[in-house]
Amino acid sequence: MSIKSVTHLNFRGDARSALEFYRSVFGGDLAVVTYRDAGAVSEPAEADQVMWGQVAADNGFQVMAYDVPSSMPWERGENSFFVSVRGESAQEITAYWEGLSGGATVVRPLGPAPWAPLYGMLTDRFGVVWVLDVVGDQGR
Incomplete structure (x- = not known):
């Protein structure tokens, strides 16, 4: 049995831009589901933000990301992870x-x-x- 660990990054409105940027660096496929796509819109201004997203490349690179809704606390932090x-x-x-x-x-x-x-x-x-x-x- 084996497991795979994937970094999941949290943003406040920048998840799509970040995922597109990481795809441009590492290659791979971008998949994004917005709050609108999932029927989970609680704040209309956030409907097109990322509820679930990932970049997965054939070279093994994978990262996931989403936009933390404004109804939840979020702080970028400092040196919280690499x-x-x-x-x-x-x-x-x-x-x-x-x-x-x-x-x-x-x-x-x-x-x-x-x-x-x-x-x-x-x-x-x-x-x-x-x-x-x-x-x-x-x-x-």
Whole structure:
């Protein structure tokens, strides 16, 4: 038996834009169900926001997201989680880094680290902190 863990990101009105952005970086298919689609509109201004969404790519990347309704509390928080993307090659990780870095704040530039041949951390334009690295001997 095996399980799969998928990162689920919560937004306040930015879920569709974030999912479209992640698809542009990692590829894959985008699926979105709005509150209107699900017949679950409680606030008319939020009808076209994302009730359920995901990007799933053949390379194994998958992320889910939704827009927290205004009737529920939501706060982005600070350092509440990181999304970690581990790859086998510098070329693969560098391409993802370049895609995510548009409008991002670099926390640690992409470069060698004691535990990985290539490692970097950034906060993307949606406030999500990403850690990208090439799997080193410790990660195997």
